[in-house]
Amino acid sequence: MGLRGMVSGMAAIFIGLFAPGLILSIRNISTSKATGLSAVAGGLTATLFTPLFWILAILFFFLFLLASRLGSRLLRVLLFWVPATAVSILGIAVFALLVYAWSHFRAG
Numbered sequence: 001m002g003l004r005g006m007v008s009g010m011a012a013i014f015i016g017l018f019a020p021g022l023i024l025s026i027r028n029i030s031t032s033k034a035t036g037l038s039a040v041a042g043g044l045t046a047t048l049f050t051p052l053f054w055i056l057a058i059l060f061f062f063l064f065l066l067a068s069r070l071g072s073r074l075l076r077v078l079l080f081w082v083p084a085t086a087v088s089i090l091g092i093a094v095f096a097l098l099v100y101a102w103s104h105f106r107a108g
Helices: 002-028 037-047 051-068 073-105
Strands: none
Touching: 002 037, 002 051, 002 073, 051 073
């Protein structure tokens, strides 16, 4: 349960963060004065404080947790391990890219 719970939580947080965060970032880029990564990072951090993020994160956590307990091995792999692992890897990669870009290209 430990690994499945952690993977479920991480994937749920990344889905809750990226789904509305990227949509809001793309929609607000034309009206924002921030450019490049500032606009995207600002949109993602603003998403953390919205109720939509928390609703999506809790909903996807329970969906992934239920999928991880399926009796059929094939369904468990297709509905839990593949999407949860893919979302977690993508989320960690985006986070690492933002940290690298921030540390490499910061002004000063």
